[in-house]
Amino acid sequence: MVVKESMFCFQCEQTMQGIACEHGGVCGKTVETANLQDDVIGALIGLAKVVPPENTTTPLARLVLDGLFTTLTNVNFDDPAIQVILDKIEAAAADVEVYDMQQLWHNADDDIRSLKTLVLLGLKGMAAYAHQAAVLAYTDDTVNQFFLKALRMIGDDEATQEDLLALTMETGHVNFAAMKLLDQANTEVYGNPRPTEVPLTIEPGPFIVISGHDLYDLKQLLDQTAGKGINVYTHGEMLPAHGYPALKAYPQLKGNFGTAWQNQQKEFKKLPAPILFTTNCIMPVGKSYRDRVYTTSVVGYPDMVHIGADKDFTPLIDQALALGGYTEPQELTGINGGHTVTTGFGHDFVLSKADTVIKAVKDGELQHIILVGGCDGARVGRNYYTQFVEAAPENTLILTCACGKFRFNDMNLGTVAGLPRMMDMGQCNDSYSAIKVALALADAFDCEVNDLPLTLVLSWYEQKAVSVLLTLLALGIKNIHLGPTLPAFVSPHVLDYLVENFALTPITTAKADLARILTPQM
Incomplete structure (x- = not known):
């Protein structure tokens, strides 16, 4: 086996110097892990080339989802676990040849590289959504x-810019179908979300913190902690x-612990409770709490206890009881000092208030609706989103989704027009709710x-944000303000295309952008 001394990764917003991580990921990913994940993608491309496109058997489809999802930022840092997935992919069909990802990362045609990368990262994000839906059958x-069609074209040296532009838009449309499927799964299994005020106070006694996105894992944990005197607190998404x-x-299910994912090393430092990571957003685990971290599903981290497919959370339950939690209530706050947050404004609820919104717009009571959505991160400049929400006039309605909302x-x-001025629509995949509301309002206003x-x-950080952006573009939605920086994998020519055809706009300052947004266009 050839040992590589460097890596190439520019799939997330924090990539080194805005170019690429080459000697270790800013996320904590080692050179060995990065190259192993590249091998997983290369093997999936090789698999897609030899598997008939109509082959969608459950084991194969799940293998593709597992493979793509495990390579997302902040998902799996455990090389042996990644190797298991790689071995399964290579064994799934005869004659699988691993595509060399260096051909993509160092393609001489910057625009071809850019478009293929856009598709690949969109596939990774879409895999996360499809994976969560598949868990619920x-x-x-x-x-x-x-997935197979797109992976084949990524590995096709003859693919043209026109082919890839079309594939990019198709990726957006298919991701919309994947988000719709996950919305259907979640609402049919757990019911339509309803506005809920969530306390940030941690009550005395044993508890468990659960992070990530997978509601199925939360449901299993709630079932297993029932009647045992253990409280459960959500974290992040x-x-x-x-x-x-x-x-x-x-x-x-008592409340929420902490803020966004990038603060976990500080917030978990002295936590007298176990933490369960169900999907992405795990950071390098600090020594002060590494004995209390558990992973499940595609998440992996070296030397952490992994809960397998049986979802037996007994180790967490036993540790929660042994640690005992806090002896006094912990009055925690959000970033701005608030003691509660509110969520649950899904499309079912918001559209039930459509008549109120429409009347408020027509009467001039509601000037503008702004979706401030996307991922959070540690890069300087993300206070823009806080400043933006603070400066938004009182006659504007703020919709949110994904973890960027923890800034504000x-x-x-x-309130505005009798409605809360800030409505959290949910996770990143719940961008589907925002799109559904927008389409319904467009119909109402003709x-x-x-x-x-x-x-x-x-705001974008990782690959799920890329897939959502591609969906918005594929649906023809224009004038999107994107930040805090532009993706390193978008070439100048591709960026020009997005600006010219979709009016994609980099953020500037909150004050300037608000003025531009709220000024009537002639």
Whole structure:
């Protein structure tokens, strides 16, 4: 086996110097792990070349999802676990030849590299959504077949810019289908979310913190902790779980611990409780709490206890009881000092208030609707989103989704037209809810989405944000403000294309962008 001394990774927003990580990931990923993950993608491309496109058997489809999902940023740092997935891919069909990802990363044609990377990262994000739906037994053959089609074209040296531009838009459309499928799965299994105020106070006694996105894992944990005197607190993107009726019915689901994912090393430092990571967002685990971290599903980290497919959370339950939690209530706060946050404004609820919104717009009571969504991160400049929400006029409505909301979701913005001015629609995949609301409002006003008093102000960090952006572009949604930086993998020519055809706009300052958004266009 050839040991590589360097890596190439520019798939997330924090990549080194805005170019690429080559000697270790800023995320904590080692050179060995990065190259092993490249081998997984290369093997999937090789598999896609030899498997018939109509082959969507459950084991194969799940293997593709597992392979793509395990290579997302902040998902799996455990080389032996990644090697197991690689071995399964190579054994899935005869004659699988691992595509050399260096051919992509160092392609002489920067635009070809850019478009192929956009598709690949979109596939990774889409795999996360399809994976969560598949856990609940919701699958779509069209989505599964597209993964193979797109992977084949990524490995096709003859693919043209025109081919790849079309594939990029198709990736966005198929991701919309994947998000719709996950929305169907979550709402049919757990019910339609309803607005719910979530406390940030941690009560005395044993507890467990659960992070990530997978509601199925939370449901299993709630079942197993029932009647045992153990409370459960969500963390990060698990916060929206509080809005689902079937989950909030558990009395031990008490509240939310901490803020966004990038603060976990500080917030978990002295935590007298175990932590369960269910999907991505795990950071390098600090020594002060490494004996209390557990992983499950595709998440992996060296020397951490992994809970397998049986979802037996006994080790966490036993440790929670042994640690005992806090002896006194812990009055925690959000970033801005608030003691509660609110979630659960899914499309079902928001559209039930559509008449109120429409009347408020027509009467001039509601000037503009702004979706401030996307991922959070540690890079300087993300306070832009806090400043933006703070400066937004009182006659604007702020919709949120994904973990960027932790910058401002503990603020009390009051009401507009009798509705809360800030409505959290949920996780990153719940961008589907925002799109569904926008399409419904466009129908009600008998106009195009781009003609609505609606603007999207997005922050991106990793690959799920890329897939959502591709969906928005594929649906023809324009004038999206994107930050805090532009992706390193987008070439100048591809960026020019996005600016020219979709008016994609890099963020500047909160004050300037708000002025531009709220000034009527002639």
